[in-house]
Amino acid sequence: MSYHHPYPPPNQPPYPPYGAPQAHPHPPYPQQPNPGYGGPPPGQYNRPPPAHPGQYDRPPLAPPRQASYPPHGQPPAGPGYHSPHPSHPPYGAPPQPFPPQGGVGYPPGPQPGPYGGGPVGGYPSQYPPQQFHSAPPSQPSLGYIPGQLAPGDFRQEADGLRKAMKGFGTDEKSLIQILSRVDALQMATIRQTYSNHIRRDLYKDVKSETSGYFRDGLLAVIDGPLMHDVTSAREALKGFGTKEWLLDDVLVGRSNADLNAIKAAYERTYGRSLEKDVQSDLSFETQNLFGMILRANRHEESFPVDPRTTEEETKSLHSATAARVRNNVQEVCGIFARSSNNELRAISQTFSARYNASLEKHIDKEFSGHMKDVLLQMLRGALDPAMRDAELLEDCMKGMGTKDDKLVRRVVRVHWDRAHKDQVKRAYHHRFGKDLMERVRGETSGDYQRLMVALLE
Template sequence: MNQNRPPYPPQQGPPQGYPQPPPMTHPNQPGYPQHQQQQFMQPPSPYGQPPYPQGPPPPGQGFYQGPPQGPPQGYHHHAPPPQAYQQGPPPPGGPYGAPSPYPPQAQFQGPPPSLPSPGYVPGQQAIGDFRAQADQLRRAMKGFGTDQKALIQVLAKLDPLQMSAVRSTYTQHIQRDLYKDIKSETSGYFRQGLLALIDGPLRHDVTCARDSIEGVGTKEWLLNDVVLSRSNADLTSIKSVYERTHQHTLQKDVEGDLSFKTLGLFSMVLRATRHEESAPLDPTIIEAEAKSLHGATAARVVNNVEEVCGIFARASDNELRAINHAFSTRYNIQLDKHIEKEFSGHMKDALLHMLRTALDPAMHDAEQLEDCMKGMGTKDERLVIRVVRVHWNPQHLDQVKRAYRVRYGKDLIDRVRGETSGDYQRLMVALLA
């Protein structure tokens, strides 16, 4: 999804008496809550400016902003100025500068919780009349044959709230189930991609969570993608819809599928009690956590896995970045290299996933996409899931494409085009464009 894509034309309101979806607006329309707009973007980093050149990018590409460089501004290991780590109540306003949705008294009870990302509130939809899109989709599948290009043209342009509105409108206006129609009219990885889009980010995460632990063995990569490095709000939504869909909890299902050590990590993560990104950093705690990580690993014959998992599970991304800096400064080794040396298997992959997502989310996703395509053959299932996931966040997707070019010296879309074919190829390219 290209950030330079012109905004969608404003939708006209439905006629009198037409069923109204829940009152939300498109992120580009007036009236859309500012905090919801901000959820599309990575929180501003407290770290220094990126080392990449500033100024206008060359035609057809932009500068990758790079990972946060160095420690947080004002971070000192010995004598930090008091104002650098204010311990009082958070300043007025939400975690990203938006007007605070919390009552004044709540602001003195710790940092405000994160809000769900777009598409992670069940029933939330864009307002407007989406019957034209519903009609286009029906025409593409009605009669003999299916117009795959028309399906891509309509569905690849929708954001999470619009997708929810189109699916609801299709049911009300056409009197049919869009998911079932797409499933019966398409096949292969093209169908997988379209169904993931129609489900939207929340339902698709629930589907992936179930798929990761269903049957023989565990799809560890998929469980990592769905559960790890998520905000408390999004993970709580996933757990809630999972339980409502499957009549038992995600925690219980995960417990029955993982080995003892990784079970402990995922049990902690699934509590959804990470420190919020808006919480101020405490340099004393950061230093103590870095020492604890070292003491639980390098200073022992047998790693204290529970201690390491506890630190990773409760730390915000901001705290993980600061812990990484403190660890590498104190012990002269990057924390990810230390994790690679001290752990193996799923535990190593899970901890690295959490750390590298915190350090540079765009680069981590770029590397995850390349992992789907490198070597002999393409891991198509992974590619579809990961392309759809980055597609939902336009600003992040733009950074992923830039990071991919920095890391691999080639264009991500060209790389995906070379690994896919047919309608499947056209869908993947449309989602990344």
């Protein structure tokens, strides 16, 4: 049975455009999304069809961009934002086949949907049921293929970085200006160019010339999304105790392709198995859940949503948790770990319709501790990844003091995908009635503040 009427995401507010689109010094080539947290529910944002990407011609470095924001509570002026993903149809539109290949510097195979997923929604009815289990896999997100570089000559950026650190004192503003506005492949190319052209290690130079959370942010950007995930996973696991929030940020809700890239890079870097390190650091049910996650065998986003399976798994979730002395955690974890974001959205809507209750609130009531955090992060990433990330950023800043380590990592992670970053800013304003950049500006200071704000522009 083919299913070609995808479930719409329940209760999704149409966030208004967050300011006019900004120009970037390096126009994006056909960009694979990053860093792999599941695509946004389609149709949630105003997406005019983007122009066809052209040749990757790199202009000179542009002056810093000045963002303009509307007064709080008023709809912003200017056109809606443009998605860099031409293959994404609006939610509810007829499903589209995968687009033709040919993007610069990308491997063959189907282009993924947002953050490593496939196109949203099921295939048209002409696809027979036997193809359900051979759905095209997603490709790794931008920056998750080792050795992949952006085309072009980046000696100007390499020279600018060296000049900013050479001699007495450091030109922090130049470091921020250059490093805050490049994407993952451009960053990899700049780092290689710096090594070949300057004959020095960019990471080591920046590490020796800067300090504090400013240095942490710059080094995270220089590492790129894959190696930043790898080093973050290692930091979450090493030493006494586990940084559960950091492990969740790196591994929960990721595409199979990105998880496999992280596991392979972790083993190359540390000579250790990420699966074994996670298993030895966790215990009880969370150990089993992360074991399922790290198998990296979620249904792909191109896998059509089957309403019969959705009904069965919705009933299974309810019977595994409702009116029981002890929840059947294994059943719940199995459903969450194997379901695509499309399927989790369908299950959530079916649960609400059948039981007149929110699945998110049900999970929040029935579970506790780390298990609850992981399940909710998986579900929220499927329902509304922009809102999930907006709430994770607010979690870094609310209450007494700022959780700077969390803030640096989460801002850098959001920064890698410009379209998603724009969505997060809109979602943050919708949820908290505040400007995200102003909120971050009020929680930080000095060069650290300037870097965080620049990464969010």
